[in-house]
Amino acid sequence: MHGTKILDEADRLMTVCNSCRYCEGLCAVFPAMEMRRAFSDGDLNYLANLCHSCGACYVDCQFSPPHEFNVNVPKTLAIARAESYAAYAWPRPLSGAFARNGLVISIVAALSMAAFILGFVALNDRTVLFGVHTGPGAFYRLMPHNTMAALFGAALLYAILALVMSVRAFWRDIGDPIGGRADGGSLLQAIRDAGELRYLHGGGVGCFNEDDRPTDRRKLYHHLTFYGFLLCFAATSVATLYHYLLGREAPYPLWDLPVVLGALGGIGLIVGPIGLFVAKMRRAPELLDQERYGMDVGFIAMLFLTGATGMALLILRETAAMGPLLALHLGAVFALFITMPYGKFVHGIYRFLALVRYAKERRAEMIAE
């Protein structure tokens, strides 16, 4: 018996799957399962986070519902995955945020945006908020750069702290036997596997979405979202370096690196989340953890909002709309930062670490042979 009902069910399924093993070529979950004969809570949480929910094992399984063995690995592991996020949350009292995730995220987002707008209004007079500002330092007439950097730096640092604490709990739970450190080779392998979403390919045909015809659309949208996010992050980092090292102040010209990176990232963050949202709406319900729609949709919405407000700001930065748009964009980013440790964002980190763990296990196994 395990800690929760869903882990009991995951254990039952892994016992069925381990006596079959037809799916061992589809992804990393099944080879990892085969390295074990019995499953602790940590093992199951590891397998759950290793699963990319491509759906191939469900469509290929001779025992999926309506069969009496009732094998539904993607859905069971999706629920287990979501429950594991809450279990590792730091500080513990905030783990409840996962259960009401969509609501929490939208409240935080709304409050952040409102706070920025009110802040701008309070700090400046209305003519500044709705004025037209151009040239270097235009943004900082609404909010001094150092205030902005301090505020966002603090939010980001808090997010990083909470994530590090959560990750420690996860790494301990999945019980890495080799002292918890990863060698360079395993890390590199995991970076490659995560970077190309190697295990969202349904064993080669693509992932399964609305029916039993595999496509790779979800993979494409995820790439757009993920790399869009990274590009935006890179844009912000480059701009920060410009500011402090070169003394060049935003806004930058359209051809300049922060704008180019940010624009490309912004497009990714608009198209990607829309695609993921539509895919989620159309996906076969039997593959989904519908209870936690809110968490997925909340995160998708936050990313979309970040991208959309950023693009709007870029397009309208020389008009009177710049002030309110800047407030909206900063509010969205701020909300994104502080809700990161309590939402769908964590899936990427846990999955990456599960991939690291898997790469290590595989290497150990190859050496043993």
Place this chain on the structure above:
Amino acid sequence: MNSVVSILNGAITPVTSKRYDVLVIGGGNAALCAAIAARRGGASVLVLEGAPKFYRGGNTRHTRNMRCAHDAATKILTGPYTEDEFWEDLLRVTGGQTDEVLARHMIRESKDILNWIVEQGVRWQPSLGGTLSLGRTNSFFLGGGRAMLNALYLTAERLGVDVEYDAEVTDLVIEDGMFLAAHVKRPINGETEISATSLVAAAGGFEANIEWLKEHWGDAADNFLIRGTPYNRGSILKMLLGKGVQEIGDPTQCHAVAIDARAPKFDGGIITRHDSVVFGIVVNKHAERFYDEGEDIWPKRYAIWGRLVAAQPDQIAYIIFDSTVVTSFMPTLFPPIAGQTVAELAGKLGLDPAALENTITDFNAAVRPGKFDHTILDDCRTEGITPPKTHWARRIETAPYLAYPVRPGITFTYLGTRVNKEARMLMKDGKPSANMFAAGEIMAGNVLGKGYAAGIGMTIGSVFGRIAGREAAKHARN
């Protein structure tokens, strides 16, 4: 190829009185290979699958690999497997009960099937290094048999093959060895008649028809478990044999292995099997041993125990072993039943404790020292007991004592329709039918008179399916 608009929304309009070039009855590997080959041959094709969509494909759902001849190693096969070697293997497992002309023809064709099946969207499992070892003789389907089926169905639909599920064929209209029409009962349109220029029968055997099994096995068949689909009831086979088609194969035979007695009556598939016989002893309901558990290596060992258990009272037996060997075989679906003492275990199994203690004591006393190696016929054996355990004999003495209850698990039946090299059915008078073809388990008895070797069922299905489809289309287009 004529340009039929492929059906992409999955909704297939019920057919009422349309005439088809080729009617395929059945929905497994053989049926789909036939349908695809016929469609590629320019024919209009309807597939009638008696099962609902989830259960489509008969026993193909439960398969995992296919045995094909090949002259050189490939990405998915570790070495060559020549036609001659394949033939030798087939000769050995069937004890010569095979039609050599047909079998050699199948083996020759199997070489090309390896590639053809990939062209139909089926994917083989590549080696991942480390966890997965590849075979030399058999190629494994990535994701198993249902994944293979899904690929064939997607291809068939893309090509414009019509498919109907829950379509029960209730009668065949056959005159002088010539197929005219089939009567079909469907949930929506009730009973209709469908005519076609050619027929491909690929509807499996009768292993799920307990009444039919009882004709040969008596009440013992009530205690059989059916490993595969509940839909292989042999109705098409019975109709054909009743309408002048020549039969082949032993009607009293079926292929059986020992599977967990706790498995469902139908459709338990691969995961209910046991291969722990070699690590212990097997007793019947009187707690007596009844056969040499160390006689032979897998897979021969695997193939005989179903029949051995079927011959025991109440068709039940118990594999008994101890805790030292529990990780020596693949993890099992059902956990072993455990007792801290032999008597406690006997109590849980409903066996006489004294009898089981005696059996184990006698067995342990007869075990001679040796060097255990379950991959070869080692020198661990018993002396002075009947039956002996001639290899892999080790004392059962470390608590907890463990057991798996087993029953015969029926895999498939051997009775079928006689066919020639074109997969064309032969009538009782020896004449080939004008337009009736057969493929898959319904004609496997031509190649497989008895016995079995892994993956041959799928070879028979794909090879004769493709031949049947091609020939049926050729007949229809002329």
